[in-house]
Amino acid sequence: MDLGISGRNFLVTAASKGLGFSVARELLREGARVMISSSSDENLRAAVDRLRQEGLETVTAMRADLVNEEDIARLTDHALEVFGGEIHGLVTNCGGPPAGPPLTITDGQWQTAFDSVFLSVVRLCRRLLPSMIERRDGSVLAITSTSAKQPIPNLTTSNSMRPAVVGFLKYLSNEVAPHNVRINVVAPGRVLTERTAELNQSLVERTGKSLEEVQAEYTAEIPMGRIADLDEFPALCAFLLSSRASYITGQTICSDGGRVATIW
Numbered sequence: 001m002d003l004g005i006s007g008r009n010f011l012v013t014a015a016s017k018g019l020g021f022s023v024a025r026e027l028l029r030e031g032a033r034v035m036i037s038s039s040s041d042e043n044l045r046a047a048v049d050r051l052r053q054e055g056l057e058t059v060t061a062m063r064a065d066l067v068n069e070e071d072i073a074r075l076t077d078h079a080l081e082v083f084g085g086e087i088h089g090l091v092t093n094c095g096g097p098p099a100g101p102p103l104t105i106t107d108g109q110w111q112t113a114f115d116s117v118f119l120s121v122v123r124l125c126r127r128l129l130p131s132m133i134e135r136r137d138g139s140v141l142a143i144t145s146t147s148a149k150q151p152i153p154n155l156t157t158s159n160s161m162r163p164a165v166v167g168f169l170k171y172l173s174n175e176v177a178p179h180n181v182r183i184n185v186v187a188p189g190r191v192l193t194e195r196t197a198e199l200n201q202s203l204v205e206r207t208g209k210s211l212e213e214v215q216a217e218y219t220a221e222i223p224m225g226r227i228a229d230l231d232e233f234p235a236l237c238a239f240l241l242s243s244r245a246s247y248i249t250g251q252t253i254c255s256d257g258g259r260v261a262t263i264w
Contacts, residue, residue, distance in 0.1 A: 003242035006031030016043035026234035173250035189256025223258035
């Protein structure tokens with residue numbers, strides 16, 4: 001299927017590894033021009049080198065800490081400059097917020113989670129959507145988590161901030177829909193990434209269970225009986241960002257092997 005992405009411009013945040021990297025690579029494979037960001041210069045260099053070794057040359061990169069408003073301003077200004085004022089798609093992604101049970105999260109951890117998970121999305125949209133609205137052409141895709149629909153044990157900040165992102169973007173999608181700008185959310189379940197390894201280790205330390213027990217318990221909750229491979233996620237994202245999904249907006253779509261129990 002030709003997604004019609006070739007030659008279009010995308011910004012993907014927190015994309016030096018994990019889910020963000022997988023989406024950026026998928027867009028590049030479709031012929032897009034992609035700028036990726038990360039808070040780590042070292043990780044960015046490694047990501048760009050890896051992509052170019054795969055023959056994906058139309059990638060650029062810039063360091064940006066999504067907690068920092070000035071970094072977001074510099075990132076978006078630079079992306080608009082590099083792409084000649086035309087960004088056709090924005091993929092918002094961020095590092096996972098601190099894990100822990102509800103009564104252990106400090107004020108500082110709450111603030112960091114708010115700034116990185118929620119406020120970064122607000123700031124990115126505020127800076128990039130005006131140009132999409134003016135051109136009547138654009139799509140936003142937020143990578144969140146299934147915690148937006150169903151709380152996950154030990155992920156207090158994610159259980160709180162991810163639904164806030166969905167609520168904001170649902171309302172924003174209605175506001176910009178008349179201007180031919182679409183906004184959707186993808187909610188991945190467990191995927192084989194570094195973040196998954198970190199969460200598993202957090203549960204090991206909290207519960208005293210072995211890593212094998214933690215992994216088995218989580219997998220048992222998934223009707224498909226397995227954790228997703230990293231390559232299974234990005235095709236959905238590329239489709240939602242493309243003109244093939246031209247009548248889909250304001251939706252939150254899970255990619256979780258059936259784990260989420262809600263009917264919406």
